[in-house]
Amino acid sequence: MSYLLAFIGLGVLILVHEAGHMLVARAFGMRVDKFSIFFGPALLRWRGRKTTYQLGVIPLGGYVQIAGMNPNEELPDDDVGSYQNKSRFAQFSTVFAGPAVNYVFAMCLMALVLIAWGVPQWQLVVSKVHAGRPAATAGMKKGDQLHSIDGRRVRTIEQVGAAIMASGGKQQTIVVVRGGKHHALKVKPEIRQGSDKHTIGISYGGTSLGFTDVPIGTALWASIRYPFAKSGEILTGLGRLFSGKTSTKNVGGPVEIVRQLKHSFETNLPTALVFLAMLNVYLGLFNLLPLPALDGGRIVFITLAAIRRRPINQRVENMVHTVGFLLMLGLLVLISYRDLARIFG
Numbered sequence: 001m002s003y004l005l006a007f008i009g010l011g012v013l014i015l016v017h018e019a020g021h022m023l024v025a026r027a028f029g030m031r032v033d034k035f036s037i038f039f040g041p042a043l044l045r046w047r048g049r050k051t052t053y054q055l056g057v058i059p060l061g062g063y064v065q066i067a068g069m070n071p072n073e074e075l076p077d078d079d080v081g082s083y084q085n086k087s088r089f090a091q092f093s094t095v096f097a098g099p100a101v102n103y104v105f106a107m108c109l110m111a112l113v114l115i116a117w118g119v120p121q122w123q124l125v126v127s128k129v130h131a132g133r134p135a136a137t138a139g140m141k142k143g144d145q146l147h148s149i150d151g152r153r154v155r156t157i158e159q160v161g162a163a164i165m166a167s168g169g170k171q172q173t174i175v176v177v178r179g180g181k182h183h184a185l186k187v188k189p190e191i192r193q194g195s196d197k198h199t200i201g202i203s204y205g206g207t208s209l210g211f212t213d214v215p216i217g218t219a220l221w222a223s224i225r226y227p228f229a230k231s232g233e234i235l236t237g238l239g240r241l242f243s244g245k246t247s248t249k250n251v252g253g254p255v256e257i258v259r260q261l262k263h264s265f266e267t268n269l270p271t272a273l274v275f276l277a278m279l280n281v282y283l284g285l286f287n288l289l290p291l292p293a294l295d296g297g298r299i300v301f302i303t304l305a306a307i308r309r310r311p312i313n314q315r316v317e318n319m320v321h322t323v324g325f326l327l328m329l330g331l332l333v334l335i336s337y338r339d340l341a342r343i344f345g
Contacts, residue, residue, distance in 0.1 A: 006261040011037050014062040020101030021064045028090040031081030034065035071314040088306045095298045102284030103227040109277035110226045114219035117270045118211035126204045133201020138185040144176035164189050165197050230281045253335030292324025
């Protein structure tokens with residue numbers, strides 16, 4: 001049941017994104033020929049008044065087929081429903097709408113959680129200490145609550161991992177809470193054979209402590225700020241990844257996303273909603289990156305056409321996006337394979 005909910009959650013995530021494209025395209029008079037959740041052959045298909053809707057079998061994304069975006073289409077030059085015959089502003093708005101709606105949906109989910117339940121409170125608890133590793137040598141024990149690393153409060157699993165990997169192998173002061181008392185432990189992270197990142201030899205996870213009520217005004221303001229604050233965290237993480245400070249082994253794909261989404265539904269509904277809000281931010285921000293096949297890549301071409309005051313060769317643009325899509329699909333398959341190997345290997 002949890003896996004079914006996870007796939008439904010993933011489908012909703014993609015549905016929101018693609019609906020943003022479709023609704024704005026229609027608002028500008030563009031003809032939407034197909035709306036697909038997931039890729040590949042259609043598992044389900046139904047024909048609307050103007051659009052074919054389908055559910056694919058490969059849960060790696062979705063797409064909206066807008067008339068005029070494919071240069072191989074044979075359309076009259078004066079086709080009023082064609083993407084190519086619309087203004088640059090209409091084209092930009094249509095492409096930008098997908099990520100924008102993801103951000104708005106993230107705000108709505110967070111507002112629902114904060115108003116209905118309150119602010120989630122978490123503690124990071126050590127679930128296992130591996131013998132002979134730095135944490136065990138320093139005296140860390142199962143059940144310890146991770147409080148801070150080198151004076152900085154850690155509240156998320158990501159913050160703990162980033163702090164340890166940023167140590168460069170230098171000794172760190174990790175404060176844990178045990179029996180209501182704070183204990184400062186001197187821990188020197190190490191790199192294990194076959195790995196390229198510093199670790200201290202513990203397994204840990206987040207344990208929910210419940211929720212704290214907040215005023216509605218505070219909840220709404222926090223919800224509006226959430227996607228932008230989370231985007232900053234994601235971009236910082238990408239910077240660490242490309243600078244080599246974070247291992248690519250920490251990057252998860254669709255398989256890992258479904259696994260974590262399943263776990264969030266098993267925890268409780270508000271936890272799942274918060275995770276879905278975060279995934280909406282990831283999807284929105286990722287699509288805004290200026291890379292071929294992504295919305296950000298299309299925005300680059302729209303901007304170039306506006307600067308040049310004449311259209312970019314559509315076949316050239318389509319070829320760039322096609323190559324980018326194939327490379328991205330290959331990367332997703334590779335990451336998914338690694339996720340499966342990590343789970344079953």
